[in-house]
Amino acid sequence: MTPENRSPHEPTPAHPPSSSHSHGHAHAHSHGPAKPVSAHLRKVIAAVLIPFAAAVLTGLAVLWPGGAPDHPHSGLGLDRQTESGRVVKIEEMDCTKAGAAPQQPVRQQPGGEGGPPPPPRGPCEKSEIEVTSGPHKGRTFTELVQPTASRHYSVGQKVILAYAPKAPEKLQYSVTDVDRTLPIALLAGLFALAVVAVGRLRGVFALIALVISFGVLTLFILPAILQGSDPLVVAVIGGSAIMLIALYMCHGLSARTSVAVVGTLTSLLLIGLLGALFTGWAHLTGDTDDQTGLVHGLYPQIEIRGLLLAGIIIGSLGVLDDVTVTQTSAVWELKEADPGAGWRKLYGAAMRIGRDHIASVVNTLVLAYAGASLPLLLLFSIADSGVGTVATSEIVSEEIVRTLVGSIGLVASVPVTTALAALVVSADRHTAGTKPGARGRASKASRGGRRRRAK
Template sequence: MVVGLAVLWPGGAPAHERTGVGFDRQSQQATVTKVVKLSCTSVNASGGSPTGEAPAAGGSAADGSAAKEDGDCKKATIRVDTGQDKGRTFTEIVQPDQSRQLHEGEKVVVAYEPSAPRNLQYSVTDVNRRIPMTVLAGIFAVVVVLVGRIRGVMALVALAISFLILNFFILPAILQGSNPLIVAVVGASAIMLIALYMCHGLSARTSVAVLGTLISLVLIGVLGSVFIGWAALTGNTDDNTGLIHGLYPHIDMSGLLLAGVIIGSLGVLDDVTVTQTSAVWELHEANPSMGWRGLYRAGIRIGRDHIASVVNTLVLAYAGAALPLLLLFSIAQSSVGTVANSELVAEEIVRTLVGSIGLVASVPVTTALAALVVAADRPGQDAPMGAGAGPGNGSAAVAPAGAQSGTAAGQPRTGRGRRRKR
């Protein structure tokens, strides 16, 4: 992993000419200073802007997004707060049927196009959400620390390191032209090692979880590579991937898709492998006489419950992310076969199934490794031969003989007492 990081470490993302499309455009922070109402009839009569400024954010009546003639439009004055044009103002017309309505005092993001005419250089593209997002992140951090205490603090540190690896290694290395699959495997391995050892400590238990996660990641990589190629998935299915391909045509988009599958599966894999390893260790603490077969059988029963919930969680997570797309197919009244065969949905199906196979496989693999490591401390012992433990029984050892005889003798004594009372 260290060698991979050293060899693939990028010198920074290569520069390119801005296209002015999507995220690849200059932007500045701005504030809506004034909003006044005016008749949409006058707006339409003047070609979308009675002041001659930029048309409405998100479209104007002049370009076919017909506003109601008798509705009230708004003219918003926006002040640029950052950049070389700080303090400059411009106006935009907001139609009543637009999804984004501007309000006085609202913080917004504006796009800047220097080659456009002066009165059309700026336009509102989004709302500035930094304050609510920062507050939500703060609440999340407080909750994690209050509940997890020192482990919660270490988890937040590991999360920060994961973002650093993603931003300073994985993304720039892919943009430089390195193989996305190799970059994803090396980066995911680094994230996994740092996160697991930092949160759970240097121990045999953590090492077993690491090994189980690595084996499952390799399986996911192999299956993903085979089925992405077999299903002829290009990875270039929307505006964002199309823009990436246009700016950096040397990037293997199908490899980028596979890299996403590996990184997306890593978080859930960590949860499964750590849980299974902890379950085996706790079973051993409850019944030290159990050998590796008994530990494996008891651990795998716990794992089956975990499999059912995790697979369902993964499928619902992908379905939730693709919900708008699924709604479009539903509106078009397309058959299930047609929907599943489209590349947009096929990508999500392959992503979900490959990740789920890796998750399911991680349970027996990690459980077997954990059972072998625990049993290695007590050579010659095994579950079927353990005193008081039947084959595959994960329950605690049989209670002492005195406790049994006391319980058995208690019932006759209770009966004799009742007879004496009568």
């Protein structure tokens, strides 16, 4: 065991190796985990994080919802009773004979007069569906699919059925979606296999942290917002809990991880402040799509602007974790490679790494938001309005604020986390209980004593 990796409570050998070459060789080939910081710094970090963790636990206990509240029937298919079904037979037939109503909108004729829509091109598909679950298992009904429909079925395909118990018998069941359980489960299995194969034990912990994070989201954040709690407060508490669990579970309970936690927390605070400032200044309501309007209609007590801020914080959390952990690890590894490096040298070297990271991650963040809003961008690309008018409309401004606020927090996390990590490793005390130059002076004194005895 090298002196650098010795526990603070282990005694120092009476005759440490005097050869600087052997000491440097042993240090150069030490590829174990990062050296622990001193007890003094551990106490300082604990004094910062323990009250924060206690506040998060208190917030979870106070705001814990205990399940989603009851709500009125929406009538839009989101809360209908569903059963399983299977396509057992498909028969092609003429759409006119089947009595199918054409789906095309009325088109304007060249003469300027509206004419009747043309009949559907191609045959219709009369699908026979069998109910495979519920009280009417084994019952069959027919579903007519027009040639212009976006979804067509195949024999043997599993489907999801909407069940209306109070409707007439022939209208109780209808196909509402296809069953995607198998492809989604297979894809999830491939993802888990790839993570474990590359990450090994750390990959296993990452998957466990992912499951816990999803649990916090579905068991705390969403029900608490539906119960009427402030979405911003819920997002801060839930996001902080996710951050603590994910970082410490994936990267271990160490000073390195704690510095990443502090850097992430500081950046989230900045994102929350900027988000609140600019959503208010730009008069963004957050009510820009049908889903938000539906939620607000069912639960009028939800503060929609707070919901927008909550989405900004939660959406930025995952990328922040990546940046802060990378920067903290970079500082620690630079210190391992050059133990004599001071704060300024460590900060400068790590920032060169961070600038490359910023350039790639910010581009990733913007493209991720653009990809999620691609249909919206397509609609605006064919509009007659100018770029300025489109960019300042509420539906686009909301995405711009979301993207830019998250990007500012992301950029700020690099210098903040790098400075914290450099300060921690530079201010660390020697773990053997002696000052950094004491071993060299003791070695010189022992050599001088041996020379005097030889004389």
